[in-house]
Amino acid sequence: MCNIGQDALTTARYAGTCSSTSPDEPRLNQDLYTRFACVLHFMDTHLDEDLPLSRLAEIAGVSRWHFQRQFAALFGLGVYEYIQLRRLKRAALQLAFRPGQSVLDIALESGYAGPEAFARAFRRQWGQSPSGFRQSPRWHDWHYTYLPLYTLRNRHMTPLRPLQPEIVERAATPVAILQHQGDPALLGQTIRRFIAWRKRNQMPPSTHATFNVLYNDPYTTPAAQYRIDLAVACPPPVVGGDEGLVADVLPGGRYARLRYTGPDETLGAAIRALYVDWLPYSGETLRDTPLWIERVRFYPDVPEHQAISDIYLPLV
Incomplete structure (x- = not known):
C-alpha cells in the first residue's frame, strides 16, 4: 500500500495500482519495490506539476537524503531522468501526431519555460529539433531509447486488482x-x-x-x-x-x-x-x-x- 503521509491525496487512491516484483523475491524487496512503484504511479499522474524530491521521498516512505540513490539503484534511471523521459515522450508523440498543436504549447506542457529550452532538451535527447522531428521523426531511435522505460514500467506497475472481464x-x-x-x-x-x-x-x-x-x-x-x-x-x-x-x-x-x-x-x-x-x-x-x-x-x-x-x- 502506498504511504503518502500528509499529502491531500489518500493512500486508498493508489490501492491496487502499485505492484511488487515476482513472489519468489525476498519480502523486504517486494515491499521496497511496491513503495517505489507508488512513486512511479504518482509521477505519471502528476507529470504537469512540480515534483520535489521531498514529496516523492515521503510517498516512498524513505529519507529524502537517500531517495535518489535508492530510486536509481532499483530502476536504473535517475528520478529526474525518468521524469524528463516521460515528458519528452509525450512531447514527441504530440509533435508527430498532433500537427495542430504548437511547439510553444507543447514546450509549456512539458515543463519548459519556453521553446528554446525545450528545443535544447529535445535535441540532446533525439539529435533532432522539435520541428525536425515533427517533419521526419527518427522512429527507430525513438523506439529503442524508450525500451528501458517500457521494461521499467511494465515490471513494476502491473496492477494487482483482480481481473473481472x-x-x-x-x-x-x-x-x-x-x-x-x-x-x-x-x-x-x-x-x-x-x-x-x-x-x-x-x-x-x-x-x-x-x-x-x-x-x-x-x-x-x-x-x-x-x-x-x-x-x-x-x-x-x-x-x-x-x-x-x-x-x-x-x-x-x-x-x-x-x-x-x-x-x-x-x-x-x-x-x-x-x-x-x-x-x-x-x-x-x-x-x-x-x-x-x-x-x-x-x-x-x-x-x-x-x-x-x-x-x-x-x-x-
Missing part, C-alpha cells in the same frame, strides 16, 4: 485496416499514414471507432515477424488511396471484454494476466482468431494514465 456478444464490425508488418520501431510511420487517411476521409475517432488487432508481442517477437493491424469502423467500399487501407471485418461472436485504463507500456501486462490469471479458471475456451482492442480514449489527447482501451479476447 465481462462476457459479451458482438456483431461483426466492418472496418478499414492498415497492416503494419515488420520492425515495431517503425510503427509510428504506419500510424501517421493511418491518421492521414482518416483525416482525408473525414473519419475522426469521435464518430468512427478505432481498433488494433494484435497478432503478437512486439517485445518478444522477431522484428520481421511482428504484425499489428490498425483499423477504423468503416462500411464498404474502402478506397485505400496511397496509404493502402483495405476492407476487412472484425469477427462477431463471444468475447471476454476487459476495460484497461493506463499507458500502453502496461497494456501487455493486462493482456498476459487475462491469459494466465483469468482464462485457466474461467471455464472458457479461446477461439482461433487474434485478440483486438478498441481505443476508447487516446493518448496524447488525454494523459497516459487516463487512456482507455477495451481488450477483446475471442471465446468459443
Whole structure:
C-alpha cells in the first residue's frame, strides 16, 4: 500500500495500482519495490506539476537524503531522468501526431519555460529539433531509447486488482485496416499514414471507432515477424488511396471484454494476466482468431494514465 503521509491525496487512491516484483523475491524487496512503484504511479499522474524530491521521498516512505540513490539503484534511471523521459515522450508523440498543436504549447506542457529550452532538451535527447522531428521523426531511435522505460514500467506497475472481464456478444464490425508488418520501431510511420487517411476521409475517432488487432508481442517477437493491424469502423467500399487501407471485418461472436485504463507500456501486462490469471479458471475456451482492442480514449489527447482501451479476447 502506498504511504503518502500528509499529502491531500489518500493512500486508498493508489490501492491496487502499485505492484511488487515476482513472489519468489525476498519480502523486504517486494515491499521496497511496491513503495517505489507508488512513486512511479504518482509521477505519471502528476507529470504537469512540480515534483520535489521531498514529496516523492515521503510517498516512498524513505529519507529524502537517500531517495535518489535508492530510486536509481532499483530502476536504473535517475528520478529526474525518468521524469524528463516521460515528458519528452509525450512531447514527441504530440509533435508527430498532433500537427495542430504548437511547439510553444507543447514546450509549456512539458515543463519548459519556453521553446528554446525545450528545443535544447529535445535535441540532446533525439539529435533532432522539435520541428525536425515533427517533419521526419527518427522512429527507430525513438523506439529503442524508450525500451528501458517500457521494461521499467511494465515490471513494476502491473496492477494487482483482480481481473473481472465481462462476457459479451458482438456483431461483426466492418472496418478499414492498415497492416503494419515488420520492425515495431517503425510503427509510428504506419500510424501517421493511418491518421492521414482518416483525416482525408473525414473519419475522426469521435464518430468512427478505432481498433488494433494484435497478432503478437512486439517485445518478444522477431522484428520481421511482428504484425499489428490498425483499423477504423468503416462500411464498404474502402478506397485505400496511397496509404493502402483495405476492407476487412472484425469477427462477431463471444468475447471476454476487459476495460484497461493506463499507458500502453502496461497494456501487455493486462493482456498476459487475462491469459494466465483469468482464462485457466474461467471455464472458457479461446477461439482461433487474434485478440483486438478498441481505443476508447487516446493518448496524447488525454494523459497516459487516463487512456482507455477495451481488450477483446475471442471465446468459443
